[in-house]
Amino acid sequence: MRTDHDVAVIGAGPIGCAAAIAFAQRGETVLLLEANPRASERFAGEWIHPSGVRILEKLGLSDLAALTENGPRRGFVAHPGDGSEPIVLSYPDGMTGVSFEHHKLVDELRRRAVSMPEIDYVAPAKLSKLEPAPAYVDGDTGAEIAIKAKRIVAADGRRSGTRRLLGLPDGSVGISFMAGIVLDDVELPVEGYGHVLSGLAGPILSYRIGANQVRLCLDVPASATELRHDTNALYAAVAPALPAPMATALAVSLKTRKPAWMETRFQTRTAYGRGNVALVGDAVGCTHPLTAVGISLGLKDVEALVESADTADYARRQKARARVPEMLSNALYQVFSDPRYDARAIRQSMFDTWRTSAAERRRTMALLAATDVRGSTFATSFFRIGFRAARKTVGTEMREGHWSRTRQTLARFASWSTWPIAGLLPGYRKIPAHLKAAGH
Ligand SMILES: Cc1cc2nc3c(=O)[nH]c(=O)nc-3n(C[C@H](O)[C@H](O)[C@H](O)COP(=O)(O)OP(=O)(O)OC[C@H]3O[C@@H](n4cnc5c(N)ncnc54)[C@H](O)[C@@H]3O)c2cc1C
Structure with missing residues (x-):
């Protein structure tokens, strides 16, 4: 094994493996460290949107799609749960995703990484320190070994130790x-x-x-x-x-x-590393799995990182791109999990809007697939659905003579209106109060 490398990648989960392969394909030598090779056997990401599949293809891993059995994944079906017909939301332009067990994806990516002559894979091996000089502990011998690499890429997941060693706050909730x-x-x-x-x-x-x-x-x-x-x-x-x-x-x-x-x-995606240490994947941030976007966002990190001059350049590119997928995940989870009447009204309005508008179905799926990350698209969709819900709820209350309730209803819908407003404010990330932690 080489003693010096161009890049050291910490963590051989899906995103660490993809990063190692991406750097190796550019002719750089890579040290890939994995603390616990069996970590991939846990329940974790299995659905990959077309934006993630496109990056896997770019990495020469297009045949990974073959792991998906029974044909490609074409989108989502929403079940309103009121006895009405399910609503089919297809990815736009015939795009397709994949889904298979998490460990199958990681096993296959690791197999590809290990087969590349540019990559030295060491497991079990845990990053132990960054200062005064980076090192890892070999899990078999217990020896601490110096990492000699020009660049460090931390793909050590949502409890990232590298993040802690860099002094970046763990603001996850x-x-x-x-x-x-x-x-x-x-x-x-x-x-x-x-x-x-x-x-x-x-x-x-x-x-x-x-x-x-x-x-x-x-x-x-x-x-x-x-x-x-x-x-x-x-x-x-x-x-x-x-x-x-x-x-x-x-x-x-x-x-x-x-x-x-x-x-x-949840951890907001705003810290991308420091100096020669870049964070990728869940080490940057994570969202609720309802929108199944974690792996696709992590693959986008890898794509941006290999094209960036340095960590600061990479952070600049990615901060803006992750803002809308993150807000979409938080907003949709709130709409689906909040039992209060205003959330239920917005959920119903969302189903009604999807059922009647092909354009809205297309917009939603482009946002979900993270192929459209524009704040204006998020704002337009959310405003239409929210306005329709408010108008219907207030109309019903007024018709039924519940005037006293209308003021409270309007106040509740006004609190939802901050989502589309946030979409329109460049750089602003709305984080619901209960998901805010120290450091956000
Ligand atoms: C229940 C659940 C369901 C999900 N469903 C989806 C989904 O359907 N689609 C989707 O896109 N996303 C989903 N996600 C999110 C997805 O699992 C993550 O975004 C993805 O696994 C992140 O990959 P990663 O490589 O960044 O981190 P991880 O998968 O966490 O991998 C990190 C790796 O680093 C290793 N490591 C940690 N510390 C060290 C160290 N100090 N030294 C060396 N190695 C270290 C770990 O052992 C691990 O192998 C889901 C998440 C959960 C919790």
Whole structure:
């Protein structure tokens, strides 16, 4: 193994592997360190939007799409949950995504990285310090070994130790908990699409991860500890929202396998590193998985980093690009999880607008796929949907003579109006108060 490298990449998760491959393809030598090679066996990102798939293709990994079984993923289907027909939202311009188990993606990326002569892969190996000189601890021998590299790329995930060593604040905040459950031998209501349903406890996401396997992601509030410990209670809270065959498959799955619980967290994407150390992927920031954008944003980090002159240049490029996907994730999660009447009215208005407007479906999917990251698009969509919800709610109250309630209703909708306003203010990131941590 070489002792000097052009680049040291910390963490061989999906984004660290992609970064190592991207630098190696430019002819640079790379030291790729992984603290825990089995970390990829946990429940984590499985759906990749077309913007992420495009970058994988650019890295020469187009055949990764072959890991997706039963054809490409064409978009999402929203289930209003009121007995009305589901709404199909396809990616624009025939674009497609992929979905498969997280470890399959990481295993395959690692296999590609290890096969490249420019990359030296060391595992288990944990970055231990940056100052006075960077070093890692070899997990097999316990020896501390100096890292001699011109540039360090930290892809060590949402609890990034590199971030801490750089003195950047860990401003991450817990949002909720998500159970990952595998359903065997069940059909999705529309194959080739991810499905979003409103459960009694929180939003539900479901998509195919294999020829015979479907993933069910159940989001529950952090306060709902009973649901995390009692599978009967979990089933009772979720099954009524599911199509009958999926509810039956859930009952079978809960009898044989334990759900894999993961905390969902938020950290705003504003710190991209310092000096010769650049952060990529979740080490920069993370959002709720409802919009499934983490891997795609991380791949965009890699794309921008290899094209940037230095860390400051990279940070300048990426800060603006991640603002709208981050706000979209926070806004959509609020709309899907807040039980109050104004949020429910906005959710209903969103379904009505999607059902009747092909242009709005297209706009939403371009935002979701992060192919359109313009604040004006986010603002236009949110304003239309919110205005329609407010007009309908206030109209009903006035017709029914509930004048006294109207003032409060208008105040509640006014608080939602800060989302489209934020979209229009360049550089401004709206962060809901409960997701603000020290350092935001
Ligand atoms: C429940 C859940 C569902 C999700 N679903 C989706 C989805 O469908 N689509 C999507 O795009 N995103 C999703 N995400 C987000 C996605 O998982 C992350 O964005 C993605 O895994 C980030 O990749 P990463 O390589 O930056 O970090 P990680 O995947 O966390 O990898 C970091 C790696 O660094 C290693 N490491 C840590 N510290 C050190 C150290 N000091 N030295 C060496 N190595 C170290 C770790 O062992 C790990 O292997 C989901 C997240 C969760 C929690």
